[in-house]
Amino acid sequence: MSTTMTPVKARRSTTEKEQETPAWKKRLTSDNAARVAALLSFFLFWVLMSALFERVPGPIEVVQRLVEEFQRGEVFGNFGMTLYRFGVGVALATVVGIAVGVIMGLSQLGRAFFESPVLVGLSIPAIIWSFLTVMWFGFGDLSPIITTFLTSVPFVIVNVAQGVRGVSRDLRDMSTTYNVPFSRRVRDLVLPAVTGYVAAGVRFAIIIGWNGVLLAEWFGGGGGVGYRARWWYDANRFGGFAAWVVLFVGFIVLLDRFVLDRVIQRAFRWRDASA
Amino acid sequence: MAVLTIKNLAKTFNVGTPKASRVLDDISFDVRGGTFVSIVGPSGCGKSTLLNIISGVEEHTSGDISLTSDSGGPARMGYVFQDPRLLPWRSVMKNMMYVQNDRSEETVARARKYLDMVGLAKNADFFPGQLSGGMQQRVGIARAFAVEPDLLLMDEPFSHLDAITARGLRAQLQDIWAQSKKTVVFVTHDVVEAVELSDRIIVLQPGGRIYEDITIDLPRPRRQTDPTVATLQAEVLGRLEAMKTLSRTAAA
Numbered sequence: 001m002s003t004t005m006t007p008v009k010a011r012r013s014t015t016e017k018e019q020e021t022p023a024w025k026k027r028l029t030s031d032n033a034a035r036v037a038a039l040l041s042f043f044l045f046w047v048l049m050s051a052l053f054e055r056v057p058g059p060i061e062v063v064q065r066l067v068e069e070f071q072r073g074e075v076f077g078n079f080g081m082t083l084y085r086f087g088v089g090v091a092l093a094t095v096v097g098i099a100v101g102v103i104m105g106l107s108q109l110g111r112a113f114f115e116s117p118v119l120v121g122l123s124i125p126a127i128i129w130s131f132l133t134v135m136w137f138g139f140g141d142l143s144p145i146i147t148t149f150l151t152s153v154p155f156v157i158v159n160v161a162q163g164v165r166g167v168s169r170d171l172r173d174m175s176t177t178y179n180v181p182f183s184r185r186v187r188d189l190v191l192p193a194v195t196g197y198v199a200a201g202v203r204f205a206i207i208i209g210w211n212g213v214l215l216a217e218w219f220g221g222g223g224g225v226g227y228r229a230r231w232w233y234d235a236n237r238f239g240g241f242a243a244w245v246v247l248f249v250g251f252i253v254l255l256d257r258f259v260l261d262r263v264i265q266r267a268f269r270w271r272d273a274s275a
Numbered sequence: 276m277a278v279l280t281i282k283n284l285a286k287t288f289n290v291g292t293p294k295a296s297r298v299l300d301d302i303s304f305d306v307r308g309g310t311f312v313s314i315v316g317p318s319g320c321g322k323s324t325l326l327n328i329i330s331g332v333e334e335h336t337s338g339d340i341s342l343t344s345d346s347g348g349p350a351r352m353g354y355v356f357q358d359p360r361l362l363p364w365r366s367v368m369k370n371m372m373y374v375q376n377d378r379s380e381e382t383v384a385r386a387r388k389y390l391d392m393v394g395l396a397k398n399a400d401f402f403p404g405q406l407s408g409g410m411q412q413r414v415g416i417a418r419a420f421a422v423e424p425d426l427l428l429m430d431e432p433f434s435h436l437d438a439i440t441a442r443g444l445r446a447q448l449q450d451i452w453a454q455s456k457k458t459v460v461f462v463t464h465d466v467v468e469a470v471e472l473s474d475r476i477i478v479l480q481p482g483g484r485i486y487e488d489i490t491i492d493l494p495r496p497r498r499q500t501d502p503t504v505a506t507l508q509a510e511v512l513g514r515l516e517a518m519k520t521l522s523r524t525a526a527a
């Protein structure tokens with residue numbers, strides 16, 4: 001049996017810990033550091049792959065090709081075209097998705113009616129839709145718009161319907177006792193309550209819809225980012241192909257970061273006010 | 276004239292299933308216009324269920340229930356719940372307007388008037404989350420009065436508040452009621468509160484029947500410090516104790 005006792009230091013307060021941690025350590029363990037690290041590792045991986053395989057173009061080559069595309073005046077026209085089709089498709093998917101989602105969330109009958117079509121819609125990949133729409137609508141704007149719409153709308157519907165079903169029973173009962181008309185209930189109770197779900201749905205719609213628009217352009221051949229990427233691909237010039245991929249992936253990331261994030265934050269102002 | 280008439284009302288949850296339970300058995304009473312009626316009874320005896328049936332949120336299994344309005348149209352109802360039930364993403368004023376039929380200047384002015392009466396005129400643009408629990412409950416009360424209801428239902432509106440806040444709100448409720456003379460059905464498990472506020476107390480017993488119907492004939496405003504109020508409170512409390520003993524021996 002031991003008789004000596006090791007003196008134990010009293011536990012440190014958060015203020016103490018805060019003061020003792022050096023600044024460089026704090027910065028290295030921050031969220032931003034993790035983001036930078038992810039970007040950096042991806043970049044290194046890319047450089048490595050391009051060094052190992054001849055058919056993988058490296059970053060420098062891709063940037064060169066991109067600059068050349070700008071100089072040729074190919075970027076703005078094609079990008080604008082794609083953006084227009086994509087924008088119309090996603091906007092349609094958002095409006096229709098919210099409407100159908102609200103119906104599915106509020107009414108048993110609506111749910112029974114839409115459940116199977118939505119499930120089927122979820123399971124059909126963008127590539128199938130792009131084949132079909134090119135067959136149906138030919139090479140114009142319509143096929144990429146419809147493909148974007150069809151691939152993304154089920155995701156909006158599912159998210160919104162789930163949100164609507166979760167709307168507080170207490171607030172719904174309150175609305176019933178006060179005879180609040182249906183349209184006002186949707187606008188002031190249901191929609192604000194499902195903002196988070198709508199945002200998640202639209203985010204999905206954008207990411208999935210992007211696939212749709214590019215694939216339809218790839219097969220449709222009526223101009224646009226997908227068309228241009230394919231053009232380089234068919235010419236066996238992977239640098240040009242990769243340049244377009246980098247361009248549109250970068251665009252989606254920026255859109256998500258700087259537009260969607262802010263819109264969502266604005267929609268949740270009331271929550272911050274409560275804190 | 277009776278604003279609310281209830282005859283042989285019964286409610287069974289989960290009818291036709293093994294879980295079926297009869298909550299209200301045979302309830303008959305009517306409420307005259309301009310009176311303040313309390314429904315008192317131990318927790319679980321079906322008070323909230325009864326209010327929900329009156330408000331139309333819950334369906335009744337058998338019996339009759341009818342509501343009349345002064346206007347001849349469908350009866351307008353106000354409901355103050357145990358919790359505030361405000362839309363967290365709308366300002367106080369927008370919450371007041373959410374339950375109104377129209378957006379006219381007159382209606383807006385009325386909503387402001389009642390907000391002012393509960394002392395929250397300055398908080399019209401606040402979000403509910405920026406108010407204390409007591410203030411939120413006051414918004415709920417103002418909202419209910421501001422629809423100028425033919426019938427105002429209240430379900431233990433002060434039971435979630437601390438004693439001091441609750442006492443203040445009870446006094447405020449008395450004042451507003453004295454000015455508006457709305458017909459009120461007020462549910463509580465607190466006899467003391469019921470005696471302070473009501474013209475009449477309907478005592479509900481476990482099993483969903485009316486045990487007693489007591490008229491409270493005391494001058495208003497009533498204050499806790501008034502000995503006649505305290506005496507009557509003690510008496511009603513005694514009768515409720517008797518009921519509990521009775522139903523316990525009946526169960527045994």
Ligand SMILES: Nc1ncnc2c1ncn2[C@@H]1O[C@H](COP(=O)(O)OP(=O)(O)O)[C@@H](O)[C@H]1O
Nearest residue numbers: 288289296298317318319320321322323324325
């Ligand atoms: N939706 C429901 N389904 C089944 N039982 C219910 C439901 N709502 C209430 N009850 C039951 O009815 C009884 C009375 O409930 P309630 O009216 O809330 O009582 P009180 O308001 O007097 O405390 C309780 O036993 C409760 O469990």
Ligand SMILES: [Mg+2]
Nearest residue numbers: 322323324430
């Ligand atoms: Mg209750």
